[in-house]
Amino acid sequence: QSVLTQPPSVSAAPGQKVTISCSGSSSNIGNNYVSWYQQLPGTAPKLLIYENNRRPSGIPDRFSGSKSGTSATLGITGLQTGDEADYYCGTWDSSLSAWVFGGGTKLTVL
Amino acid sequence: QVQLVESGGGVVQPGRSLRLSCAVSGFTFSNYGMHWVRQAPGKGLEWVAVISYDGRNKYYADSVKGRFTISRDNSKNTLDLQMNSLRAEDTAVYYCAKGQWLLASYFDYWGQGTLVTVSS
Numbered sequence: 001q002s003v004l005t006q007p008p009s010v011s012a013a014p015g016q017k018v019t020i021s022c023s024g025s026s027s028n029i030g031n032n033y034v035s036w037y038q039q040l041p042g043t044a045p046k047l048l049i050y051e052n053n054r055r056p057s058g059i060p061d062r063f064s065g066s067k068s069g070t071s072a073t074l075g076i077t078g079l080q081t082g083d084e085a086d087y088y089c090g091t092w093d094s095s096l097s098a099w100v101f102g103g104g105t106k107l108t109v110l
Numbered sequence: 111q112v113q114l115v116e117s118g119g120g121v122v123q124p125g126r127s128l129r130l131s132c133a134v135s136g137f138t139f140s141n142y143g144m145h146w147v148r149q150a151p152g153k154g155l156e157w158v159a160v161i162s163y164d165g166r167n168k169y170y171a172d173s174v175k176g177r178f179t180i181s182r183d184n185s186k187n188t189l190d191l192q193m194n195s196l197r198a199e200d201t202a203v204y205y206c207a208k209g210q211w212l213l214a215s216y217f218d219y220w221g222q223g224t225l226v227t228v229s230s
Contacts, residue, residue, distance in 0.1 A: 092214030
């Protein structure tokens with residue numbers, strides 16, 4: 001059971017928008033930055049969003065992040081078939097003194 | 111460009127030891143914390159351990175505490191993970207990942223991973 005809770009799967013049609021939620025507590029999301037990672041099939045994870053809502057260079061603005069209280073959300077607009085991947089949220093847990101990930105969300109672009 | 115290359119994976123019997131290494135290039139290694147993250151077959155990401163830029167501070171996941179040791183050699187730009195008393199549930203792809211100066215910060219680069227299989 002992951003410390004951070006994500007929906008196992010989400011789906012949407014090409015061109016549409018999807019959001020992926022990540023729920024935690026005051027010891028992790030509530031008091032630390034959240035980052036998001038994309039893992040395409042058979043590849044290593046890749047940083048998508050850091051410090052709640054910042055995009056690394058090269059990440060299109062179709063990807064966005066937000067945080068409110070003890071929850072965070074990843075948004076993807078203009079969905080493309082190439083966005084089909086597993087998405088993970090992560091943050092530091094100050095009580096555990098450990099990094100924690102969500103269980104991952106599989107995005108299907110129908 | 112930033113590169114992280116893991117090595118040392120393989121098949122090992124339960125109870126035995128294995129040492130993983132990660133060779134890095136393309137950034138000033140001694141300025142950043144470094145992490146190990148693993149992924150069991152068909153499962154999600156599990157953080158394993160982190161070491162500070164100077165090697166003084168280390169944190170571990172409860173699942174590996176007392177069995178795994180993270181270390182680094184800033185003169186050689188290498189990160190290691192010594193894994194002892196291995197169990198079947200340690201079977202996973204192990205990734206090294208570049209952190210930030212602050213240990214609680216994100217991972218901006220990942221290696222390609224090395225597979226560890228614990229089986230008799």
